[in-house]
Amino acid sequence: RANSVGLGIDEEIKVRKARQPIAKLDEDRLLSQAGIPKLRRTAKERLRFKGKGHEYSDAARLLQFYQLWLDELYPRAKFADGLAMIEKLGHKKRLQTMRREWINEGKPHINRN
């Protein structure tokens, strides 16, 4: 005990609680079930357009669909901010491969070789 005088060992160490990490909108979140998979799943049933003559209501419907999806995926960000973040993620390798895969799934099978 005598040795430790002046070394500061005696002082009680204050343990600071680690901050709760802020949820991030990253690749993992985007590729999780609530992310793009859900988007692809729900789009088929939820996204219906009226077509000719209803361009603006169709556009509004489209935007609303994405806004609600994004709000659930990452409630923290405003729509425009969220879109910008996702767009940026789209340049990552992993997402690019996934995107290519999704596109290939949609391609007609006869031409695949």
Add this chain to the structure above:
Amino acid sequence: PKAYNTVDAEVRAYVYSLVSALGGTGADEDGKYLLGDDALACLKDIKKWLKLYDEKSNRLDVARCLAEANLVNGDLLEILAAWPEEATDDKLTSKISLACLELLVPLTWPIEKSEMQMTINHHRHVPYLQLAQTEYKRRIIQHDALILRTALRIVLPSIALPQEERTSRDEGIIKLLLYFLRNVAMISVPPNLPIEGSEGEVSRSATVEAFHKQEVLALLLTVASNMGEDFNTQDTVILEVLFHLLKGVDVEKLFMDKEQMAASNSDELKSLLKKEANMHRSYARNAPTRHNRFGTMIWVKRDNARGMSAVSGQDVLTDTQHTLTKMDQSKKWDKPKQRSKDTDQSSDRFDLPISLDSSATDHLRCFVEEFLDSSFNPLFSHIRRAIEREADRVLEAHTQQFFYLVSWFLEAERVRRRKKTEALKKSRGPASKLTTDFEADSFALIASVLNQETFILLNRFMQDRLDMKSWRDVNAGTRALTQILLIVQEMAQSSLEEDQEIAENIQNRIFYEETTHDRIIAILRGYKDQGFGYLDCSTELAHVFLRMLERYSRENVDLQVRSRRRARKSKKAAARQRGDAADGEDDENASEMEDVVEAERVSRERKFDFTRFSARFMNQACIDTFVAFTRYYKDLSSEQLKRAHRFFYRVAFKQELSVMVFRLDIIALFYRMIKGPQGLDTAGSTYREWDELVRQLVKRLVKKMEQRPEMVVELLFSKIRSSVFYLENGYEEQRVEKK
């Protein structure tokens, strides 16, 4: 009093005693200024203090003391004012006047220091001195005794001499005066500093007014028009004076006559009021109809376990779009933004618009017209040569100013010609022909900047500054090129055969070089928060260039361009593949296969295909630049909106690449432009065009999404190059293009 600790007391005492020894207003002479006994020596001593103390030790102390002692307003200007016209021959008084001018120039010299050069001492004095300089300027141009004119009188004997008889002292005096004029033109109200309500008195209008009244404009014309004959080294100073006189002035407004001006002003007011009413209306549409404690609350039902979100306020009842907008707005977190780099405060900025009052407009227009008629060619060719041989007097900033002024005067010339034609049409009636007495003005007045030498200089300048990322320079160069293109276009439509021929030649030269094409694309792609000025000029250049080239290649079907292969690799690869997949463009080189090294350097001609060229604009970076530009839609003029409209139209319908704009943020922007909140003015001229464009785009988008479900995901992202073709057409691209 509290300022006393900023400057060494002894220095202050010396300077003050000099200033008081200089002279003063005598009470028994009814307020007339009386020179001290040794006035000339005092002036020389003050000059020495400035030089040996301030300049040598890089301080501003003496300048500060002189400002506090009110030397300029209290003494120098009074001395100059008291110099009677008939006493010009008097040796002593003219010497004293000259000494005054010698002090005025350093005291009004712009204090422009970069952050790196600033010392604590500078930080202490600069704001005070800037305010003092505005005050100097106010007194100089407002003084009853016409100070500027008096200054001209000091120099007249030297100017009157032919160049070969002038001594270096004469040349020095002329330069001194021109710098004085430059300083006066340049001083403006410092941004971010308080000033007591005298902004109008040092504004551009006041400057022009004073320059006109005191015959400075006439002197500028004399010097500029005799450049290369009686004057030689004064070109860059004249350039600076012109730059600070003309920067930011709207050419279009300058050339409006009084009625048009009045009409446009009242139109402006009317349209502004209308705009405001529109804004109010769109606000009222969404505003609550009951008091603010009415307390409506709704649920937005979700399809997942979380169930509901609550939104309050009665406005959200009206429709889902409102509800969602409100939900979005109530989010507290904002994506951190990068600080914009567009905080440049320096006086070199030329992309901030300046307004002039009507009498200043008149004077300036007269000056500009006379300048174009007499001085443009001699001055600008002289400066161009000086820049080319990198003369000592040419500073970094001069090239930028040169190209800015080139663009400004070319635009002025174009507007002037247009007004003339309009006036002629009006006076003759619409049916008559315009050809007969319109020949008088060919484009010879501005020919000095339409030659090969200027193009070379401009190209080199633009490429250089683009590589150095010196954006304001790029901006100036871009403007110049745009105006050159526009004037050439007008020349091509001239009734004079000679002009047509010249225009043809110039177009050949401009469009022939592929490096020019590449550079224009690079400038457009290069946008990354350089501010609105850059967006405006780069999109305008792209717009003008594309349209002209389109027309030109339609008329000249067998247009060739000189392309340059740079990379050795691609060359070798091409050479290897030439065996199996012979590409049309590679044929002519097939025989030279053996000397690949030579072929690398050789410039090759290749057939130009406009569609392929314009397809190069359809990349994500260029589209993003135009999107960034369109985001300012609320502040854009109808001409600018049209520019953006044409571009997106080209992308989506001419090039059939609508997939490229199918990105949610772009769709959201377009939707907001038409449907609001805060959309385009529905009465505006471009509204209909945009409405049509957006409608067509959405139509395509809906169709596309039904055809290809994978668009649901792709809508979120910029498209990958390789998938664009498939998404657009539904099948793979057959031929892999080699580049």
